[in-house]
Amino acid sequence: MYDPTVARLTYRALLGRRRALILGALPVLLIAISVAVRVLAGADDQVAADVLGGLALATMVPIIGVIAGTGAIGPEIDDGSVVYLLAKPVKRPTIIVTKLIVAIAVTMVFSAVPTLLSGLILNGNGQQVAVAYTVAALVASIAYASLFLLLGTITRHAVVFGLVYALVWEALFGSLVSGAKDLSVQQWSLAVAQKVSGGDLITSDVGLPAATVLLVVVTVAATWYAGQRLRSLTLAGEE
Amino acid sequence: MAVEQPLAPSGEQTRIHNIGYRNYDGPRLGRAYARRSLYSQSLRGAYGLGRSVKSKVLPMLLFVVMCVPAAIMVAVAVATKAKELPVDYTRYAIFLQAVIGLYVASQAPQAVSRDLRFKTVPLYFSRPIETVDYVRAKYAALASALFILTAAPLLVLYIGALLAKLDFTDQTKGFAQGLVSVALLSLLFAGIGLVISAVTPRRGFGIAAVIAVLTISYGAVSTIQAIAFDQNSPDAVPWIGLFSPITLIDGLQTAFLGASSSFPGGVDVSSAQGVVYVIVVLGIIAGCYGLLTRRYRKVGL
Numbered sequence: 068m069y070d071p072t073v074a075r076l077t078y079r080a081l082l083g084r085r086r087a088l089i090l091g092a093l094p095v096l097l098i099a100i101s102v103a104v105r106v107l108a109g110a111d112d113q114v115a116a117d118v119l120g121g122l123a124l125a126t127m128v129p130i131i132g133v134i135a136g137t138g139a140i141g142p143e144i145d146d147g148s149v150v151y152l153l154a155k156p157v158k159r160p161t162i163i164v165t166k167l168i169v170a171i172a173v174t175m176v177f178s179a180v181p182t183l184l185s186g187l188i189l190n191g192n193g194q195q196v197a198v199a200y201t202v203a204a205l206v207a208s209i210a211y212a213s214l215f216l217l218l219g220t221i222t223r224h225a226v227v228f229g230l231v232y233a234l235v236w237e238a239l240f241g242s243l244v245s246g247a248k249d250l251s252v253q254q255w256s257l258a259v260a261q262k263v264s265g266g267d268l269i270t271s272d273v274g275l276p277a278a279t280v281l282l283v284v285v286t287v288a289a290t291w292y293a294g295q296r297l298r299s300l301t302l303a304g305e306e
Numbered sequence: 307m308a309v310e311q312p313l314a315p316s317g318e319q320t321r322i323h324n325i326g327y328r329n330y331d332g333p334r335l336g337r338a339y340a341r342r343s344l345y346s347q348s349l350r351g352a353y354g355l356g357r358s359v360k361s362k363v364l365p366m367l368l369f370v371v372m373c374v375p376a377a378i379m380v381a382v383a384v385a386t387k388a389k390e391l392p393v394d395y396t397r398y399a400i401f402l403q404a405v406i407g408l409y410v411a412s413q414a415p416q417a418v419s420r421d422l423r424f425k426t427v428p429l430y431f432s433r434p435i436e437t438v439d440y441v442r443a444k445y446a447a448l449a450s451a452l453f454i455l456t457a458a459p460l461l462v463l464y465i466g467a468l469l470a471k472l473d474f475t476d477q478t479k480g481f482a483q484g485l486v487s488v489a490l491l492s493l494l495f496a497g498i499g500l501v502i503s504a505v506t507p508r509r510g511f512g513i514a515a516v517i518a519v520l521t522i523s524y525g526a527v528s529t530i531q532a533i534a535f536d537q538n539s540p541d542a543v544p545w546i547g548l549f550s551p552i553t554l555i556d557g558l559q560t561a562f563l564g565a566s567s568s569f570p571g572g573v574d575v576s577s578a579q580g581v582v583y584v585i586v587v588l589g590i591i592a593g594c595y596g597l598l599t600r601r602y603r604k605v606g607l
């Protein structure tokens with residue numbers, strides 16, 4: 068279920084040239100802000116939780132997930148070069164799983180590592196805040212990457228829909244309609260973070276068992292359906 | 307025409323026949339007409355008019371999402387016979403900044419990235435338009451599209467307020483202030499969106515980059531503002547607001563357009579700081595225009 072050549076091509080498509088720049092700029096910004104906050108405010112557990120929750124988990128992880136998840140397959144479908152890949156004797160679910168693994172790895176490296184670093188800078192992992200949010204970022208990376216990879220196979224406007232989900236659904240609807248929080252990757256990963264930290268700094272609206280089940284179901288279902296979509300892919304011309 | 311003359315001066319049988327091509331001697335519409343056409347086509351394109359049904363969905367949806375809250379507010383104000391509208395004209399765009407951001411992110415790359423990707427830019431410049439014409443037409447089109455998006459709900463609010471027989475002078479003043487504010491916002495956002503998306507021929511990447519710049523800068527600025535406010539240094543709050551587009555507009559209209567700021571604690575922006583805000587906003591707009599002109603000076607040629 069893993070094809071090294073497909074993986075190598077995907078890595079190059081994701082990290083080549085300017086894409087790597089924007090992927091790298093976000094973590095650098097997060098760490099710069101953490102340093103600024105630490106200098107301005109000193110070490111404070113609540114501030115650290117706010118910055119990591121509001122900036123890292125709510126904004127940075129979804130955006131990196133969108134870029135890596137849709138970027139792993141979207142451009143190829145968009146410019147039609149995916150037919151050369153599909154024409155090779157490689158199973159399409161294998162292609163999807165390989166691309167998913169690459170997307171997850173890239174999202175994890177560019178979101179969880181900076182989250183851990185900035186957590187350490189902010190309060191030196193007091194009350195396990197840094198580790199808890201890092202775990203949340205890791206978990207969220209898997210779910211986001213598989214969701215957005217699926218979007219990349221469904222629609223040409225995957226980036227827009229991915230961002231609408233990440234920014235409008237999770238941020239806006241989540242704060243207005245409490246029911247929307249049950250269907251939010253961010254809340255599911257927060258449930259995991261809550262368990263890790265054990266304190267009351269990090270809270271989630273979803274229980275841990277439900278969150279775990281939903282995360283697994285979403286990831287597996289999205290990956291399976293993306294494979295199905297790729298099996299019956301028709302290349303449409305530019306609108 | 308030269309084709310009538312025999313090729314060799316000695317008058318042999320070889321000659322080029324005149325097969326009846328004629329010169330165009332109708333009216334030449336010229337540079338201004340080409341620029342106007344590019345402007346109107348780009349403006350229509352920003353709302354998906356003249357494009358496929360699929361590409362109409364998103365801009366129209368965002369337009370509706372912008373206007374519906376205004377209609378609801380008006381309905382509530384009329385039904386409850388309120389003395390004033392539940393939201394200031396100037397605050398409306400700040401509330402719905404996510405929608406505006408998504409609109410810029412989806413339509414700015416649409417306006418320029420595809421021309422780069424399909425290498426149609428040289429074709430534009432084979433017409434009598436210059437680099438500045440292309441940049442001005444695209445900039446003006448996106449800014450107008452944004453202005454329509456942001457001013458339409460204000461118009462809904464204003465008409466509703468007049469129908470509800472609220473104070474005329476008060477409402478007109480607020481409406482005018484709101485229009486100035488969204489006009490500046492449109493210019494600022496259009497400039498930032500176009501500069502970012504003119505760098506890449508990939509539409510999806512342009513969308514992600516624009517939204518990342520808008521969201522991350524706002525997230526970073528509001529986080530640092532909140533912390534600065536908590537650390538008892540509210541004086542720093544307006545200065546931090548200079549670093550993201552939406553807080554720039556927020557601070558500017560707080561200083562000069564009678565708005566109340568959305569900064570933490572409702573920190574006020576003094577007139578001196580307001581001048582800095584104006585300078586920065588105008589500087590960014592001019593800078594975006596300059597960068598775009600530079601970008602297109604030798605693109606694809």
